[in-house]
Amino acid sequence: MKKRTNLLALVLSLTAITFTLFGCGSDTGQKKNIVAPGSGTEASGGEAQNSGDDSTDQASADESISEQVLVDQDGIKITATEYVTDSVWGDGIKLLVENNSAQDYTIGCDALIVNDYMITDLFSADVAAGKKSNEIMYLSSTELKAAGIDTVGKVEMYFHAYDSNWDNLFQNVYSEIETSEFANMDTTPNDEGQELYNANGVRIVGKTVDENSFWGTAILLYIENTSGQNVGINVDNMSINGYMMSPLFSTTVYDGKKAIDDITILSSDLEANGITSVDQVELQFHIYNAESYETIADSDAITFAAQ
Structure with a gap:
């Protein structure tokens, strides 16, 4: 067990370094706002905040x-x-x-x-x-x-x-x-952006798309849970510009709590499909009880643009 716990400590240390240096919403590179298809503007909350804005201490x-x-x-x-x-x-x-x-x-x-x-x-x-x-x-x-x-x-x-x-x-x-x-402490929700899902006590807002995050491309989400239960959320059937992707995303949000989290698209997936710019995204959210893993909801296909 000692070897396993030492390995766990090493993994946690490497993960900590990654989050410290790169974290949610990298400060470098091109970020786009998430908008309704063809709208050119956010459907809610005005201009999406840049999570890497240096004005935030x-x-x-x-x-x-x-x-x-x-x-x-x-x-x-x-x-x-x-x-x-x-x-x-x-x-x-x-x-x-x-x-x-x-x-x-x-x-x-x-x-x-x-x-x-x-x-x-x-x-x-x-x-x-x-x-x-x-x-x-x-x-x-x-x-x-x-x-x-x-x-x-x-x-x-x-x-x-x-x-x-x-x-x-x-x-x-x-x-x-x-x-x-x-x-x-400021309890104002950091929920500016395009609302993607709002049902079953779970609200998900798309904030920004960062095309130069550490692993590839990151789609930043705000998530709020008022469902009365702890929930887990995954992403299914995701495509970018019409090409299927294998996103890295799994998050748990306790009842009454909020989260800011990234959907990560690996650079290798984008390169394999010749994608140099994220323009149209389609996905489904799979929402489940975090303790029993029973399905709460599978959303319809959700489409949004990055501009």
């Missing part, structure tokens, strides 16, 4: 927290000790993880939510029996920026712990931290 670094116990269960104790800011990794919560049990455990996070936005979790800690470890749960600066979050007021975490056989000691243990800036 990172979290202010004015935040602080009081020391507080987040989890104290089954011999595992997790204490939030400090709000920290790193010039490379961005803002984070410093955690003291104590394993007072008789068994080694890996502690991780099922979900991380900042100011009601789902944020990618890059936290994993291996703690041997009877030991403790100081860790930092970083809040992806690029994802905070994409969501328009410049002041972190609330951080919600769902923790899990599992052993060397991948058996869970516990999972989805909820904790919430309110920072010193809780009263000042």
Whole structure:
């Protein structure tokens, strides 16, 4: 198991580097607004915001927290000790993880939510029996920026712990931290763009198409879930300029929460079909219950343009 957990840590580190350097909605390259076919303008919200706009600041670094116990269960104790800011990794919560049990455990996070936005979790800690470890749960600066979050007021975490056989000691243990800036956090939805889907308590807005993202082309979405259940969303039957694609996209949005996420189209798919400009996109959304995987809805074909 040690090799597997070390591998997990390596994967998480590489993923963190990718998100830090490139993140949701790369700052470089050509971005287009998503519009209704032939309209030339967005159907809702006016001009789509550029998630890479340099006018949007990172979290202010004015935040602080009081020391507080987040989890104290089954011999595992997790204490939030400090709000920290790193010039490379961005803002984070410093955690003291104590394993007072008789068994080694890996502690991780099922979900991380900042100011009601789902944020990618890059936290994993291996703690041997009877030991403790100081860790930092970083809040992806690029994802905070994409969501328009410049002041972190609330951080919600769902923790899990599992052993060397991948058996869970516990999972989805909820904790919430309110920072010193809780009263000042901006809760305005970053939902400017073209509404693509709005049914079954799920709203999806297309914001921008970035033709020069890290992996190829990224279609930036705003997602809001008021369905009463945690939902997962995938993309099916996607085509660009009439050519079928194999998109990389899978996201989970908890009930009452929001997300900013990318549909990624690999450069190799575009090159194989001679596509140099994303003009027309067609896709379907597959929406399902994140716990049972039962289908909530499969949307009709949705067509939009990038200009």
